[in-house]
Amino acid sequence: MTTGKRRTPAGAAVLRDDITAAIRRALTQELAAVGYGRLSIEAVARRAGVSKTAIYRRWSSKLELVLEIVSASAxxxxxxxxxxxxxxxxxxxxxxxxxxxxxxxxxxxxxxxxxxxxxxxxxxxxxxxxxxxxxxxxxxxxxxxxxxxxxxxxxxxxxxxxxxxxxxxxxxxxxxxxxxxxxxxxxxxxxxxxxxxxxxxxxxxxxxxxx
The missing domain is CATH 1.10.357.10 (Tetracycline Repressor, domain 2)
Known part of the structure; x- marks a missing residue:
């Protein structure tokens, strides 16, 4: 079951908070614009100005990313x-x-x-x-x-x-x-x-x- 928590990066990778915040903002904007069905990690990455790898270091899928945003609102x-x-x-x-x-x-x-x-x-x-x-x-x-x-x-x-x-x-x-x-x-x-x-x-x- 997806918990909505951020993934722990492998190796010595350091997750910058500003990049994480940019991804969350981009996800909210993209989800509002196109809906969950048409949402893609590629589009979120473009909107955030980061690579897809930066997103996958933090979340395993678009579902996990979306669930974290929704859970945070609670x-x-x-x-x-x-x-x-x-x-x-x-x-x-x-x-x-x-x-x-x-x-x-x-x-x-x-x-x-x-x-x-x-x-x-x-x-x-x-x-x-x-x-x-x-x-x-x-x-x-x-x-x-x-x-x-x-x-x-x-x-x-x-x-x-x-x-x-x-x-x-x-x-x-x-x-x-x-x-x-x-x-x-x-x-x-x-x-x-x-x-x-x-x-x-x-x-x-x-x-x-x-x-």
């Missing part, structure tokens, strides 16, 4: 979601998600890889791990905190809540490609909070109690 931490209210946390989360979904990795690459996953079990497994990691992070930091504050019912299903929170943004940005406005995001915050059955948070000690 390790990027979301901002701390603790504004004192669910609505405030949603505003912060939506801002982070909008920024992330405008990146080629989410807007073009992930939809392409989701289609490829139907044919490739390794890609499917990696994507599922990435999605689960994001669900657990959001559920742990946002939904469970809102339950503890008494804003959400104790029986709130974190997975269903995450689907309701992230689904509309992903649809508009990655599928429909519809521009987002501040007014829409404000409406979405209230719609999602209401849909989850949220109550207004109790004021923090010394706070104003506003969102």
């Amino acid at each position: 390790g990027r931490k979301l901002p701390t979601l603790d504004t004192g209210s669910l609505r405030g946390d949603l505003q912060l989360l939506f801002a982070a998600v909008v920024h992330a979904l405008r990146h080629p990795l989410a807007a073009q690459i992930i939809p392409d890889l989701l289609a490829e996953a139907a044919r490739n079990p390794q890609i499917d497994q990696t994507l599922q791990q990435v999605l689960r990691a994001r669900q657990q992070e959001i559920g742990g930091r946002l939904v469970e905190r809102a339950v503890r504050r008494g804003e959400l019912p104790p029986q709130t299903d974190p997975d269903a809540a995450v689907d309701l929170i992230a689904g509309p943004l992903y649809w508009r940005l990655a599928i429909a490609r519809t521009p987002l406005t501040e007014a829409y995001l404000e409406t979405l915050v209230e719609t999602v909070a209401t849909g989850l059955g949220a109550r207004r948070a109790l004021p923090r000690q010394g706070g104003t109690g506003t969102d």
